[in-house]
Amino acid sequence: MTSSPSGHETTRPILSAQGVQRRFGGLTAVDVDEFAVRGGTITALIGPNGAGKSTFFNVLTGFDRADAGAWQLEGREVTGLPAYRLARQGMVRTFQLTRSLADLTLEENVLLAAPGQRGEGIGGALFGRRSWRRQEADNTERARELLARFGLEQMAGQPAGVLSGGQRKLLEMARALMSEPRLLLLDEPMAGVNPRLVETLLDHIRQVRAEGTTILFVEHDMDVVADISDDVVCMAFGRVLATGTPAEVMRDPEVIDAYLGSDEADDDDPAHLAGKGRQP
Amino acid sequence: MDLIAVLADAVRAAVGPQAAVFALAAVGLNLQFGYAGLMNFGQAGFMLVGGYGMTVSVTRYGAPLWLGVLVGLLMGFLLALLLGVPTLRLRGDYLAIATIAAAEILRLLFRSEAAAPLTYGVFGVQQFASDFYDLNPFGGGSYGIGRFSLSGGQLWIALVGWLLVAAAVALTALLVSSPWGRVIRAIRNDEEVVRALGKNTYAYKLQALALGGLMASVAGMVLALASQAITPDTYTADLSFYAFAVLLLGGVGRVLGPVVGAVLFWLLLAASDSLLRQAITSGVISDEVLSTSDVGPIRLALVGIALILFMYFRAGGLLSRRTPKTAATAKAEVAA
Amino acid sequence: MAALTGAPTRVRARRRRGPAWAIAVLCAVAAALACLLVDASPALAAGEVVQGRLVDAEDQPVPDVEVTLSQDGDEVASVTSGADGRWEIPVPAPGTYEVSLDEESLPDGISLREGAEASREVTVDPGGLRNVLFPLGQVETSGSGLGAALAQATLDGLLLGALIGITAIGLSLIFGTTGLINFAHGELVTVGAVVAFGLNAAGLHIVLAALVAIPVVAALAGGSELVLWRPMRRRRASQVSMFIATIGLALLLRQVVLVVYGGNPRSYEQYGLQQVWEWGPLSITPRDASILGIALLVLVLVGLTLTRSRLGTAVRSVSDNRALAGCSGINVDRVVFQVWLAGGGLAALGGVLYGLSQAVTWNMGFNLLLLMFAGVILGGLGTAFGAVVGSLVVGLLAQLSTVFFDSELQTVWALLLLILVLLVRPQGLLGLRERVG
Known part of the structure; x- marks a missing residue:
């Protein structure tokens, strides 16, 4: 592993990847030779739009297939595992466009993430009622705590569809934490969130790290990244340009070049939105 | 016009075996579409394999009725695997087309000359259910109040049909209130989120498809038993559409929705049928405008109008508060 | 999105080219239909x-x-x-x-x-x-053998495939531009054939009857867009509910046709019975030869329209990316409306040609619909060329199967192909794999 930046203690990587490639027709969207996330850190994956960050993220989490490459979680080979199995191994992701399960209540949203619920099997649901009810009671207690931690306890019984955009971000974090991840992957957690909430989210992320969960998050706003990340990996044109501390990466001339002309405020540009084919 | 007769016709249909058959098919569809968001437009295919599985094993191979029922269930399960294993990874509307195509393939195969040695061809087979009616505890008399009555045989099959409906509803209620049910409801909302939380969504969808398919197979058996006849052309694509109409009428994603829907569906269908027929025979509607043979198609046209209006105004059905949504929809909205 | 689609700059000359394109197709069809005049004898039958x-x-x-x-x-x-x-x-x-x-x-x-x-x-x-x-x-006359049977089945398959293709273009383009799978598309075919039959029975020559039926069905299709689909899109109805609504519309139209037209298959007054032309092992009636000619001509014209005209470009860009097309000055609603008109017109034309070749029945459209699905999915949902290529393959497969198997199973083979394609290559022969995430 060459990715441990100077000035930091070297810890064993919780996630490492080698030679990961993803092509669409003639276009190579992702071509990452080396990538690693040190355990217990907050690592930011940055880069201008179209750099291949989200695609790389999707490949690592089993939501897209890789054309080449290998990656390991805590030293275990997890290359090409389906998304649900990666999640069970402790690698849980969120989505760029927050996706709450609108018809389920907030509490159900969080309960869904509880690992090892025996009532989720058809046999268990029908014949192990007493057993899963007990589990459910414990899980509900934890779910309430998590909702309270994110300030959503008042709405626990309401369908998630009524939440505002920012509240959905919080719910998604609460849900992801319910699954007790060892590595939490956040896809642009700050996108489309008002500045006040950004601070709250950043505090939550720091607290998650403090509890021992490693965090990898995708972000294209460098300012957000600077004061929260331990490590920064910058991607452009599908490749890793630079790896290091926030200060190191931001001084890197290649990184500055990559960001020139694609400023961070381009969310307001309608052509950019349309090009991504997404709603704001 | 004899409105009492209209009412008696309507009530007889609403509590009769036909309504139970549609309720069963719709309970299965509710599990698939209402809870898991799977667009199965081939419910008729599941009914067909259920009905034929039972009938053919009884008539061709002399199997006892209970074995026939097991064979019918097995057929339904196999069909679910055959359809689900390959298509549940695809987009939702592909599943819709694959299921409707599969149901149509089955119907065409079962009516073909080549398959006739097994399936009796276009004309099917009749009077095979004496084993079942031998068990009838009601005898041959007529039961009812005033103009509304059912024969002992009808009462027997209706009773069995509705008991099966009750069992299917109870099973659904148990399942959807469990963590399993939470997972499949979540899948309908957004499959990817559920995958990201460590659930094998594919397996859940397959389970929902198979369970709903089994219920439809049972519906197919009850239908065959009730009419003592089975022909391939009973199981046209329209039958699958009626199952949807029943579900929408009663309310998508509600445990009792299909039951309410089936009763209402047959109440309305039989009442409009009876009214129209009387109006034509009594001359209120001139038979130059409509003949009694047009009544069937007009009923179905009304079903069509009802489907359009439901979807236009209340996509969740008459008794529902919310609209059904699938992952495919959510994605399409994102892309829009 | 509605605000975006109403963007001020519009593609110029679309107003002029749209109708001109439609008129060109109609004229070509009329001319080709008029060439059909050989040995006209009445044939009216009931049942098979x-x-x-x-x-x-x-x-x-x-x-x-x-x-x-x-x-x-x-x-x-x-x-x-x-x-x-x-x-x-x-x-x-x-x-x-x-x-x-x-x-x-x-x-x-x-x-x-x-x-x-x-x-x-x-x-x-x-x-x-x-x-x-x-x-x-x-x-x-010449003898027959397997080779001859195959050659004849190929010719018949081309004819069937071309007819499926004409009707399937609309289905595919509507899906491409709106994401809607129109289950009522088969009924547009039926209504076209039946309207032409009514006019024909009233004494109008079938060529003229077809020329009236085409705009009638185009109006029906366009009307459904204005009355149902556009309002439903506006109120963000889910794809599923729109899909089910098309099923309702299909049921409604089919049953109305059954009441009005009746359950028996019937034929048009003209071109009922003809002496076949024979070339070696092949035989075809002048009628079927003309139908094949018209169908292929129309397919070529539609292809040219899509690749060469402004409307075609607009249709393709809307299919590609609705929002982006809206931003770049294309009036998306208008393009979608025109696609419905054209799809409806083509469905009616296909219905009349199919009715000429076989017979006019109340459920002909529904039977064709499944073949259309097979063709469209084989070629790749949303692409017009894919729909045509896929339809030709489906037509050939259906007819060639009759050489070896019972002809009553010909639809089964086509549907099996459909399911097989869904399994192996769901994006179709010509479609591109969707990019995820």
């Missing part, structure tokens, strides 16, 4: 029917000849030809029958042509009319 007209080498009718229909050796019915040489036997159900001509009953001096068989296996499709010609006189 096997029929024919016996004429001698000088094209004079031959009456009082006995023709027998049997199945698996059992006689079903027997009739004698009328004064006009016509004979007609209703068939109890679709299937394979043997039709035989009693050579004893032929008048003196007339015999079967050399090589022609006195009895023939015929296959009657559901709801179909089957013409059987017993060539009388002295002209030679």
